[in-house]
Amino acid sequence: MESIVAPFNCLSDFYFGFDSANAIITEWSIQTGIAMDQLRYVLCLFLVYPLALIYRNIPSTTFKHTADVIVGVLIAQLVLQFAWIHSFITSTITYLLLCTLPPAYAPICVFIFNFSYLSGSHLYRLYVDYMGWTLDFTGPQMLLTMKLTSLAFNYSDGKQSQKEGKSSDKVIASRQQFAIQKLPTPLQFYGYVYNFTTFLAGPAFEFREYLDTTTEIRFRHKNVTRVPSNAFAVARKCAVGVTCMALYARFASLFPISNFYSDEIASMPILAHLWTLYVTLLFVKIKYYGAWKVAEGAAVLANFGFQGFHEDGSPRGWDGIDNMDILGFELSPSIRQALRAWNKGTQNWLERYVYSRTNNSLIATYFVSAFWHGFYPGYYLFFLSLPLATTVNRLAYKRIRPHFVDGKLQSIKWMYDLSGTFVSVMGMLYFVIPFQTMSLTYAIIAWRNLYFVGHILCVILLVVYSFIPVPRRVVKDI
Incomplete structure (x- = not known):
């Protein structure tokens, strides 16, 4: 009798606990010196490649959604253990909110719910792993928060466009690019949530991207x-x-x-x-x-x-x-452009669903970004310092750069670009330190060791640039 049920016990172990797989990974972790949580992540990132090769050749859209759900949950179980249940809870409640609430109000409710849940997750991590770097469920949960909130806004935008038709307003027109006019089916929704190629490390993309790719609409062309x-x-x-x-x-x-x-x-x-x-x-x-x-x-x-x-x-x-964009970030001529090259999926999400919907408020955008990352003081030192740096960058672009583009200094524009890259690299180095140290004490020590030069220079330049007149030919603001 024991020999008969043994295979089923093995299957149960594989699908729900991955005890055998974890035993092997533990042994590899000991041999390589790589932390087990990191090793699991990396192995699954590469495991996705052969699975993606099979996935792309599945002819049925329904089967693709099903594969996303099954494979995505299995990978989540292997890497996160049963902590993947947090993704199921938040996605299910989000779907119920979209089903029951008026489309005009659903995005705000979905946003508040998901950020509240994510905040609770961050606080729990602070309690159990303060200042730690363990790869736990909060990483995928951050990605999922972007996906669920963007989907809610896309659905609301789709319903609004049905009522109002096409708009000539550039902001509204850009929203209609990602809008969906009907709620996804549960299978489509969970396929998007657990898409196994992006669940662990992103990139988090729009639901329209997921739907157009799985249905292969994106690949249709007359030629x-x-x-x-x-x-x-x-x-x-x-x-x-x-x-x-x-x-x-x-x-x-x-x-x-x-x-x-x-x-x-x-x-x-x-x-x-x-x-x-x-x-x-x-x-x-x-x-x-x-x-x-x-x-x-x-x-x-x-x-x-x-x-x-x-x-x-x-x-x-x-x-x-x-x-x-690695080179775009490392060699960026300005801090603002460097920020756009870094983690572009998150930057796009912040721009589309926070910045453009809060009357282009940089403060609100940076605050939401810090809130999304968690509650370490270093995050807030970083994001609350950025408006100062980006304001100086804007003034330089409006009042200094035109002299090198259209003025008498065109012949030495390369010097302006080179100095801009150097200042951007040094500026990002200075301002990003608190984000990495996370601790308020360590951040202040690090900045003190640098004599708070970044903040002091920004204040000085802010005052100096304010007295420089804008050239007659104003280059369009970036």
Whole structure:
């Protein structure tokens, strides 16, 4: 009798506990020295690739949604254990809210509910893992919060467009681009929620992207009979991601976060001090580059992220859900452009569903962004300092840059661009330190070691730029 039920016990173990898989991963973790939570994440990021290859060839849209739900939940169970239930609770309540509330009020209620739940999750993490870096359910929950709130606004926008028709207003027209005019079926909804290529590390994309890809509407063109090849895009993203992961695994331990507030590092000569801080931050970023690029590659392999066709039927590319412009961030000529190149999925979400719906309020946008990340004081020091830096950036763009673009200084515009890149790199290095240290005490120590130079320079430049007249030919604000 025991031999008969043994296979079923094995299946139960695999599907619900993954005890055997976890035992193997634990052994690998001991052998490699990689934390088990990180190893599980990384293994599942690569496990998605062969699954995505199968997924893209499923002919039935219904089967694709079903595969997303089943595979997504299994991966969530393996990585998060039963903590994945939080995603089910929030998504189910969100769907019920969309079903029962008037579309005009549903987005606000969905937004408040999901942010309240996410805040509770962050507070719980503060209690059980204060200042820790454990990869738990709060990461996927942050991504899910973006997806659920954007879906609620998309549904409301769709219902509004049905009543009012097409609008000439640019903001409303841009909203209609992602609007949906009817509520997704439960299968479509949960397929979007648990889409296995993006559940763990993103990128979080619009429901319209998910629906148009799974139904293959996005690939229809009069001169095209098959889905364009994405092999190069997948290989490029995966190669960049793997390279970043390898660099992080090999060298990151040499540049710990404590460098930011270390008195020993601060006692170095200024150039050595700044270089050490720069390399330390670089390896922090490389960790995200690796995970995001590998995740992007898997999503593209499943045919997400296609940018459409040119008029002649040639493909525009596969960067539609690109989450990180690495060179654009590292070599950005301004802090504002650097922010747009970083975590673009989140930036788009903030711009579409916070900034444009709060009368273009930067303060509200930065506050929501900090709230979304959690409650460590360092997050708020970072996001509340950004308006000062971006205001200085705007003034420089309006009052200084035109002299190098249209004025007498055109011949040395390269000097302006080069200095802008240097200031952007140093500015981001300075302002982002609290975000990484998280602690108020460590952040103040780090800024004190740098003599609060970032804030002081911003205030000085703000005063100086205010007295510089705007040139007659005003370049359009960025």
